[in-house]
Amino acid sequence: MTVPGYLAAQLTNSHRTYLERNPKSQTAYQDSFAYLPGGNTRTVIHADPFPLTFAKGEGSTLISVDGHRYLDLLGEFSAGIFGHSDPRIANSINEAMTGGWNYGGTCTYEKELAKKACERFGPSGLELVRFTNSGTEANTMAIATALNITGRKKILVFSSGYHGGTLVFPLSVMKGEMVAPMNLPHDFVYAPYNNIRETREIPDHLPPDSLAAILVEPIQGSGGCRPAGRRFLHFLRTEAHERKALLIMDEVMSSRLGYSGCSAEMNIRADLMTLGKYLGGGMTIGAFGGRKDIMELFDPTKSKLFHPGTYNNNVFSMAAGITGLDIYNASEVHRLNNLGEELKEDIQAILMHHGLYPDSYPSPRVGLVEIDSLQTGTKAYIEDHPDKLLQLPSMFVTGRGSMINVRFSGPDASQWQALFYHHMLERNINIAVRGYTPLHLYVSDADCKVYLESIEAFVIEHKPMLTS
Structure with a gap:
């Protein structure tokens, strides 16, 4: 099976599971068409086949109208760095x-x-x-x-x-x-x-x-x-x-x-x-x-x-x-950035272990810096080695400090990103459709472990196609 065919089949299955699991969110979405174009007033939070509707947030948890509790790793795209209900x-x-x-x-x-x-x-x-x-x-x-x-x-x-x-x-x-x-x-x-x-x-x-x-x-x-x-x-x-x-x-x-x-x-x-x-x-x-x-x-x-x-x-x-x-004082800035750097390194270690990063990458501590060209597109280099340009891996992680993004490259990148998004929702983890996870102050080491386990499960399940 080709990669596009595989992704189409996988997304069909993910959407079917999603529809069965979230009937109240689907109804809320459809009802809002009467007042909002496409049921939406903020384009970036749309997701196919429809976005979840949330009823409540507390700490690092979001609760949907269907009663599902999600670990929130999105933190309102950075605006929610204080979690959802900080009493202060x-x-x-x-x-x-x-x-x-x-x-x-x-x-x-x-x-x-x-x-x-x-x-x-x-x-x-x-x-x-x-x-x-x-x-x-x-x-x-x-x-x-x-x-x-x-x-x-x-x-x-x-x-x-x-x-x-x-x-x-x-x-x-x-x-x-x-x-x-x-x-x-x-x-x-x-x-x-x-x-x-x-x-x-x-x-x-x-x-x-x-x-x-x-x-x-x-x-x-x-x-x-x-x-x-x-x-x-x-x-x-x-x-x-x-x-x-x-x-x-x-x-x-x-x-x-x-x-x-x-x-x-x-x-x-x-x-x-x-x-x-x-x-x-x-x-x-x-x-x-x-x-x-x-x-x-x-x-x-x-x-x-x-x-x-x-x-x-x-x-x-x-x-x-x-x-x-x-x-968000100096101590918390330092703590949250360290948590993010450790999470990024652990994600890279998973991708390296499963062969999604080239053997030439020296260690899980390397950071990718993408360099654009208006003529040829995008390549990357390893931090501190700007003269050696590399092709982006099929699945990779970028970021700095507490701002992290799991991403995909190639012509099927958007389909992989959508599949990764639904994979996380099925495991009750909320991220951006584009894989963005800016950590917030209520994210714990245990939360990061749950995310890492879910990432590795995704890699293991789809490894043959990710490495093809």
């Missing part, structure tokens, strides 16, 4: 509610959260900060700031980058194979992620003094937990400085990887950086900020740059964020 977060919100909300004015909470954010992320470049309602909005404002500051129009972005629902850059878009109709109509310039040689040439072909900003993620969360190489990020910092453009570090997800952000861990100071996800303690939030001389242009007394927003300083996000930053 709940108490902070309840206390804030006793004073009312929707003030239509400034409040004490925003001032305290701003102080905490700047003190914490200052080493990454956050000298002054403005709050928004989402990471998407934060990146939108950072771009608008760069355009206004520089008087230029072009923004350098990278393959597989994701900076919000209106700033999506899959490799297929950059190669002209598809369009992204929901993207904002800025003058984007495309470059390959982690590829210094090809990226170096691109700004050279632009009109003089036209590049306003370089926008990059230190690790591409939506793009598959693809870490940027240290040399690549330092190259971008130098390029931005020499071309008098602004370096915008999108740390909406990656800021969880270091107490002061991933940029500080890489010894890089951004001109502007964006934050979001967990910063609001699990509530809706975003933030952008950076160099004092830039951000002071938002000072209303100077009437330079305009930034309104009814819920920028809402008491729920501000109060929860204050408590959240106390909870």
